[in-house]
Amino acid sequence: MRNVSLTVNDVLYELELEPRELLVYVLRERLGLTGTVVGCDTSSCGACTVLLDGESVKSCNVLGVQADGAAIMTIEGLAENGSLHPLQESFHEHHALQCGYCTSGMVLAAVSLLAENPSPTGDEIRHALEGNICRCTGYQNIVDAIEAVAR
Amino acid sequence: MTAPVELEVGRIVGAPVARKEDQKLLQGQAQWVDNMRQPGMVFLGVVRSPYAHARIKNVNVDPALAHAGVVAAWSGADIADEWQGSLPCAWIPTEDTNAPEHKPVAVDKVRYVGDAVAVIAATSRGAAEDAAELVEVEYEPLPVVVDPEAALAEGAPLVHDEFGTNECYTWKLDAGEVDRLFAEAAVMVTERYRQNRLIPNAIEPRAVFVTSIPATGEFTLWSTTQVPHIARVTLSGVTGIPETKLRVIAPDVGGGFGSKLNVYAEEALALAVARRLGRAVKWTETRSEGYLSTIHGRDQIQEIELAATADGKITAVRVKLTVGMGAYLQLVTPGIPLLGAWLYAGCYGVEGYSFECTGVFTNTVPTDAYRGAGRPEATFAIERAVDALARKLGKDPVEVRRLNFIREFPATIASGLTIDSGDYDACLDLALEKSGYDDVRAEQLSRRAAGDPKRLGIGLSTYVEMCGLAPSAILGAIRYAAGGWEAATIRCLPAGTVQVLSGATPHGQGHETAWSQIVADRLGYEVDEVEVLHGDTAVVPLGMDTYGSRSLAVGGIALYYAAERIVEKAKKIAAHVMEVDEAKVDHVRGVFHGPEASLTLKEIAFAAWTAHNLPAGLEPGLEATYVYDPPNFSWPSGAHVAIVEVDTETGAVELLRYIAVDDVGTVVNPIIVEGQIHGGLAQGVAQALYEEGIYDDDGNLLTSNMVTYLVPSAADLPRWELHRTETPSPTNPLGVKGVGETGAIASPAAVMNAVVDALAEDGITDIDMPATPERVWRALEEVRS
Numbered sequence: 001m002r003n004v005s006l007t008v009n010d011v012l013y014e015l016e017l018e019p020r021e022l023l024v025y026v027l028r029e030r031l032g033l034t035g036t037v038v039g040c041d042t043s044s045c046g047a048c049t050v051l052l053d054g055e056s057v058k059s060c061n062v063l064g065v066q067a068d069g070a071a072i073m074t075i076e077g078l079a080e081n082g083s084l085h086p087l088q089e090s091f092h093e094h095h096a097l098q099c100g101y102c103t104s105g106m107v108l109a110a111v112s113l114l115a116e117n118p119s120p121t122g123d124e125i126r127h128a129l130e131g132n133i134c135r136c137t138g139y140q141n142i143v144d145a146i147e148a149v150a151r
Numbered sequence: 152m153t154a155p156v157e158l159e160v161g162r163i164v165g166a167p168v169a170r171k172e173d174q175k176l177l178q179g180q181a182q183w184v185d186n187m188r189q190p191g192m193v194f195l196g197v198v199r200s201p202y203a204h205a206r207i208k209n210v211n212v213d214p215a216l217a218h219a220g221v222v223a224a225w226s227g228a229d230i231a232d233e234w235q236g237s238l239p240c241a242w243i244p245t246e247d248t249n250a251p252e253h254k255p256v257a258v259d260k261v262r263y264v265g266d267a268v269a270v271i272a273a274t275s276r277g278a279a280e281d282a283a284e285l286v287e288v289e290y291e292p293l294p295v296v297v298d299p300e301a302a303l304a305e306g307a308p309l310v311h312d313e314f315g316t317n318e319c320y321t322w323k324l325d326a327g328e329v330d331r332l333f334a335e336a337a338v339m340v341t342e343r344y345r346q347n348r349l350i351p352n353a354i355e356p357r358a359v360f361v362t363s364i365p366a367t368g369e370f371t372l373w374s375t376t377q378v379p380h381i382a383r384v385t386l387s388g389v390t391g392i393p394e395t396k397l398r399v400i401a402p403d404v405g406g407g408f409g410s411k412l413n414v415y416a417e418e419a420l421a422l423a424v425a426r427r428l429g430r431a432v433k434w435t436e437t438r439s440e441g442y443l444s445t446i447h448g449r450d451q452i453q454e455i456e457l458a459a460t461a462d463g464k465i466t467a468v469r470v471k472l473t474v475g476m477g478a479y480l481q482l483v484t485p486g487i488p489l490l491g492a493w494l495y496a497g498c499y500g501v502e503g504y505s506f507e508c509t510g511v512f513t514n515t516v517p518t519d520a521y522r523g524a525g526r527p528e529a530t531f532a533i534e535r536a537v538d539a540l541a542r543k544l545g546k547d548p549v550e551v552r553r554l555n556f557i558r559e560f561p562a563t564i565a566s567g568l569t570i571d572s573g574d575y576d577a578c579l580d581l582a583l584e585k586s587g588y589d590d591v592r593a594e595q596l597s598r599r600a601a602g603d604p605k606r607l608g609i610g611l612s613t614y615v616e617m618c619g620l621a622p623s624a625i626l627g628a629i630r631y632a633a634g635g636w637e638a639a640t641i642r643c644l645p646a647g648t649v650q651v652l653s654g655a656t657p658h659g660q661g662h663e664t665a666w667s668q669i670v671a672d673r674l675g676y677e678v679d680e681v682e683v684l685h686g687d688t689a690v691v692p693l694g695m696d697t698y699g700s701r702s703l704a705v706g707g708i709a710l711y712y713a714a715e716r717i718v719e720k721a722k723k724i725a726a727h728v729m730e731v732d733e734a735k736v737d738h739v740r741g742v743f744h745g746p747e748a749s750l751t752l753k754e755i756a757f758a759a760w761t762a763h764n765l766p767a768g769l770e771p772g773l774e775a776t777y778v779y780d781p782p783n784f785s786w787p788s789g790a791h792v793a794i795v796e797v798d799t800e801t802g803a804v805e806l807l808r809y810i811a812v813d814d815v816g817t818v819v820n821p822i823i824v825e826g827q828i829h830g831g832l833a834q835g836v837a838q839a840l841y842e843e844g845i846y847d848d849d850g851n852l853l854t855s856n857m858v859t860y861l862v863p864s865a866a867d868l869p870r871w872e873l874h875r876t877e878t879p880s881p882t883n884p885l886g887v888k889g890v891g892e893t894g895a896i897a898s899p900a901a902v903m904n905a906v907v908d909a910l911a912e913d914g915i916t917d918i919d920m921p922a923t924p925e926r927v928w929r930a931l932e933e934v935r936s
Contacts (some may be wrong), residue, residue: 018277020277025276028185028186029188033179034179034183034185034186035178035179035180035181036179037183037185037355037405038185038356038435039354039355039356039438040356040437040438040439040856040857041437041438041439041856042438042439042856042857042858044438044856044857044858044862045354045438045857045862047354074179075177075178075179076178076179076180078178079178084177084178088177088178091173091177092169092170092173092174092177093169095169095170095822095823095825095826097173097176097177098406098659098660098661098826098830099176099353099354099355099403099404099405099406099658099659100172100173100175100176100177100181100403100405100659101181101183101353101354101355101405101406102354103176103177104179107177122870125865126864126865126866127865127866129864129865129866130864130865130866131864132864132865133352133354133857133862133864134354134865135352135353135354135406135408135830135833135834135862136354136406136659136826136830137826137829137830137833138829138830138831138832138833138868138871138894139829139833139864139865139868140829140870140871141826141829142865143865
């Protein structure tokens with residue numbers, strides 16, 4: 001077991017973790033942040049995407065101990081003072097989610113994209129989302145939702 | 152994108168209302184099954200066979216039991232006395248169908264890679280996984296068969312020895328003088344197509360969570376299921392837990408596409424382990440485990456023949472399918488290809504129709520419902536064959552289609568069913584106009600003339616499908632074990648809000664929003680005043696669940712009629728309170744107008760609740776249930792156009808544009824309809840260009856995870872260009888048809904017709920799906936050499 005300190009959604013946690021515990025299970029099962037979900041076991045689908053020190057990472061591909069000292073944002077921490085993030089609003093307005101299982105990861109991947117490239121083209125958005133799989137929407141409304149915020 | 156508009160009474164059905172479901176999903180507050188936990192719960196680990204076919208000689212769970220955190224471990228034999236019956240198959244298509252016993256954990260033999268052989272219960276997910284690897288299983292490998300045609304050959308290894316054959320069933324449908332029509336045909340087309348095996352990949356993996364009260368024998372099963380109601384009755388049969396003691400809950404469910412329209416071994420296993428241990432039990436598949444334990448789709452070999460006149464009028468269709476069932480029959484495995492049985496003449500009027508389907512056991516994961524279920528296959532075969540006929544006649548595919556369209560409705564088709572309504576010319580006209588068909592044809596020619604190695608191809612798919620499953624009597628006639636009705640309850644609460652209980656069970660479709668719109672439209676409530684409850688057998692006792700694009704066309708109509716019953720009772724109360732004759736009360740969307748006064752439905756609901764002043768003999772309360780059994784299927788149709796560019800030097804296919812014109816009847820919520828079509832198109836295009844579950848000859852699934860099985864990303868798919876025509880269904884009062892599967896049904900044919908169209912001049916007439924660069928390049932090499 002290792003002692004790890006994580007700041008998640010602005011709350012500091014001191015945890016004792018098994019070295020093999022993946023960050024996604026630390027978030028889900030130790031901290032109860034079940035908005036981050038697991039969709040695959042090959043880091044292909046991106047459903048577990050969170051922001052680690054501001055960059056999007058697949059939390060199934062990061063060990064909890066690797067994140068020692070890091071600041072993490074999950075979907076639960078995205079809204080501010082009760083107001084949804086513009087991307088959350090835009091996903092709603094553009095019907096960019098159906099079952100919603102990929103949505104947490106998709107929204108956080110989009111947050112990360114817009115932080116790096118505030119005005120991406122539709123094609124740039126599609127390529128930036130290559131690591132996030134959605135099986136419901138055919139992606140078009142997701143691309144539109146992000147584009148609407150980017151403009 | 153249509154922006155949400157302010158609602159007006161009377162305009163609510165048809166308005167692009169933004170979904171009520173979204174808020175919790177956008178904020179990470181959904182209740183997924185894998186979120187569930189209880190103190191003392193155990194995690195299941197399932198030991199799965201690495202062999203596709205083998206006798207189980209011995210299972211030693213002792214090393215697993217010695218592992219820290221392991222509470223119990225059982226082989227298939229150890230736990231066999233938990234089962235009162237096989238895992239269910241609800242569709243045995245013929246009297247002589249070979250239906251094998253299917254235990255949740257194998258005892259004597261394993262029949263596919265992934266078949267369960269032992270189960271671990273441990274105090275953590277990690278301990279269950281580790282201990283599963285410690286179980287020692289001694290196998291005697293047996294010969295393997297994975298291809299459905301090879302499985303029918305003399306001397307093929309038998310998946311189930313007791314049948315003496317791998318044939319599961321053969322089912323036939325014959326109408327008209329097919330042999331005569333073929334003998335007299337001026338032109339014939341004979342085609343053979345392969346429907347690639349597909350892995351559904353709902354993004355939420357399957358999960359099960361069970362709690363129990365040992366003293367009373369009550370069990371609650373949370374499951375990632377599309378079918379909580381069907382699961383309850385069938386799991387009661389498997390485990391012997393009475394229906395009265397079994398509550399099934401589908402909380403938020405992350406997609407299904409048919410893969411969660413099933414009753415799985417792990418659901419039965421979790422109940423059995425909960426019963427043995429008296430503790431809560433949880434199991435969640437990993438994605439790779441799901442590829443070996445959750446149903447696959449398609450896997451058909453299709454032979455189709457068309458008989459036609461010299462100018463291209465099709466007179467008869469003859470079809471023979473050989474379909475891989477996999478190793479066992481899951482809930483509706485044998486019936487899936489039969490859902491296409493009536494549709495192999497598509498939207499074309501023919502005189503003669505012959506359909507034959509043979510289901511075959513193979514050493515593979517069972518196939519079952521995957522988006523479209525039988526209808527994408529039928530659409531693909533007839534639409535490809537019509538293009539083949541056009542090529543043979545040297546005509547444009549548009550012309551041959553026009554020559555054969557059904558134009559009078561209702562239309563009883565050769566296969567025997569009756570299409571409710573449609574206007575196939577209108578769809579095709581719009582699709583041609585929006586795609587600029589003539590211009591694309593012109594560019595195609597000029598590219599050819601210039602010797603451009605990048606060929607242009609244009610593909611059509613003019614489809615009709617049957618959904619809204621289904622009239623119960625028809626289901627009975629084709630030996631499906633349940634009804635096709637759906638139920639809805641409307642409960643007007645005293646303080647001005649209303650509850651809807653929906654037997655249809657959504658998993659991403661947006662029923663809460665659409666059902667709220669219908670109630671708002673009929674009864675005058677605001678959309679936000681309607682609460683839609685679903686997916687819990689204790690809260691919604693009546694239901695047949697969600698699959699086959701049935702929810703709106705059957706469940707939505709049940710809701711419509713429940714609203715009529717509310718109005719009927721409310722009118723009696725209104726007349727009584729206003730002291731007028733009932734005949735003098737008019738109802739307009741939630742307001743009851745008498746000659747001198749008016750009452751709102753909310754006021755009447757309050758009066759019904761207090762019951763201080765009700766007509767003599769009328770029960771207090773304002774609640775109504777309606778169970779609707781549809782008189783017919785519903786028949787969406789449309790015309791899709793795919794435009795592709797095929798690089799003859801690399802084999803790469805690029806889908807440049809995709810134009811879809813769909814007629815799904817009345818639209819309740821256009822943004823939901825568009826979303827459904829987008830998603831269906833993505834899955835259909837994926838079948839055509841990207842996805843294939845591949846087994847090697849030893850029965851190993853080579854595409855065993857999301858790295859090797861290519862689910863397309865945003866970068867792999869084009870913008871969808873959607874348009875609609877609307878011919879309301881005359882068989883239900885809302886005129887709705889169904890939209891969940893149209894995209895997946897129409898698009899594989901459109902894309903593959905485009906690919907073949909691009910390469911027809913090169914001498915290519917078929918490429919198996921998916922049309923990967925390698926496959927296209929090899930096909931070109933073959934014709935070049």
